[in-house]
Amino acid sequence: MEHGIIAEIAGKYGAKILYNEKIAGHTSFNIGGVCDVVVMPSSADCIREMVSACRENGIKYYIFGRCTNVLISDSGLRGVVILIGNDYSAVKREGDCLVCESGAPLVKVCNAAKEAGLTGLEFAYGIPGSVGGALYMNAGAYGGEMKDVVSYCEYLDSDGSVKRMEAAEMCLSYRHSVFTGSDKVILSVCFRLSGGDSEAIAAKMSETMQKRRDKQPLEYPSAGSTFKRPEGYFAAKLIEDSGLKGYTRGGAQVSEKHSGFVINRGGATCKDVCDIISDIQAKVLADSGVKLECELIKVE
Numbered sequence: 001m002e003h004g005i006i007a008e009i010a011g012k013y014g015a016k017i018l019y020n021e022k023i024a025g026h027t028s029f030n031i032g033g034v035c036d037v038v039v040m041p042s043s044a045d046c047i048r049e050m051v052s053a054c055r056e057n058g059i060k061y062y063i064f065g066r067c068t069n070v071l072i073s074d075s076g077l078r079g080v081v082i083l084i085g086n087d088y089s090a091v092k093r094e095g096d097c098l099v100c101e102s103g104a105p106l107v108k109v110c111n112a113a114k115e116a117g118l119t120g121l122e123f124a125y126g127i128p129g130s131v132g133g134a135l136y137m138n139a140g141a142y143g144g145e146m147k148d149v150v151s152y153c154e155y156l157d158s159d160g161s162v163k164r165m166e167a168a169e170m171c172l173s174y175r176h177s178v179f180t181g182s183d184k185v186i187l188s189v190c191f192r193l194s195g196g197d198s199e200a201i202a203a204k205m206s207e208t209m210q211k212r213r214d215k216q217p218l219e220y221p222s223a224g225s226t227f228k229r230p231e232g233y234f235a236a237k238l239i240e241d242s243g244l245k246g247y248t249r250g251g252a253q254v255s256e257k258h259s260g261f262v263i264n265r266g267g268a269t270c271k272d273v274c275d276i277i278s279d280i281q282a283k284v285l286a287d288s289g290v291k292l293e294c295e296l297i298k299v300e
């Protein structure tokens with residue numbers, strides 16, 4: 001495969017480029033094999049040129065943020081993996097809004113909101129993803145979701161042009177947006193917040209983080225909730241009722257702390273996780289008649 005063009009663009013923008021890179025170390029699950037090329041773009045122009053070059057040259061490419069909601073194949077990925085993260089993560093205040101580059105971690109955005117005395121994003125504190133990944137799937141927690149706070153975004157469209165989209169056009173619903181499954185690349189997101197008290201915001205953020213520490217197995221690598229919440233049920237309860245708490249396949253385990261999380265107990269492979277997911281889905285379907293749908297995204 002011709003990587004020269006990607007290396008050239010990376011060089012032009014000073015973007016990091018890694019060859020034969022094991023992706024596991026870039027994921028919250030610590031799973032995933034060796035990828036041909038991994039790049040970390042440093043600007044919107046860099047992303048645009050890289051994506052255009054891949055499209056024009058028939059090079060397969062993948063867009064990820066902080067890889068906290070993905071399960072990547074043990075054989076890695078062929079083509080170019082574009083990780084939009086720390087090198088493209090500026091956060092700028094404009095009145096009651098925060099305009100964020102899509103690689104900005106939500107934690108950084110929440111802290112910026114707190115420092116600016118802007119309220120609305122406290123619910124997102126502790127979601128380990130990027131702004132782009134969060135908008136892609138309308139991330140949410142503790143009664144809040146991206147839908148409540150997004151004003152507009154800029155994105156790279158299929159034809160290579162950069163466009164603006166208002167929140168009302170994004171079809172934001174439970175773990176879904178207009179970007180889900182599309183080839184649009186989110187470049188920046190504007191959050192519209194309201195004036196608040198920094199101390200009260202900080203207190204709410206700490207409370208949210210404490211709830212996560214108490215309930216979630218944060219001490220182990222995972223991709224967060226493995227399954228979406230089925231209408232009228234809780235995935236964790238169904239899994240527990242099926243006697244699967246602590247159930248293990250290879251290095252993957254249904255967390256003993258929170259049955260909604262499959263965790264990596266050490267050395268788990270993508271196959272272990274896929275196997276455990278299939279087992280859970282089959283048992284829960286047989287026991288409760290509910291079909292659990294994955295929230296994490298399998299990529300191969």
Ligand SMILES: Cc1cc2nc3c(=O)[nH]c(=O)nc-3n(C[C@H](O)[C@H](O)[C@H](O)COP(=O)(O)OP(=O)(O)OC[C@H]3O[C@@H](n4cnc5c(N)ncnc54)[C@H](O)[C@@H]3O)c2cc1C
Pocket residue numbers: 028063064065066067068069070084102126127128129130131132133134135136137138139140141179184185186187216218222223224225297
């Ligand atoms: C411990 C833990 C707790 C979690 N808690 C929550 C929670 O409370 N609520 C919740 O909703 N989620 C939660 N998650 C899941 C995850 O953090 C969120 O889904 C997050 O929004 C994913 O962002 P990311 O940058 O990691 O996306 P990635 O995992 O990198 O990517 C996810 C998807 O988004 C796409 N994508 C990423 N960036 C872009 C972009 N710029 N343009 C276009 N597409 C893009 C990717 O192609 C992929 O399909 C949790 C995960 C962990 C590990």
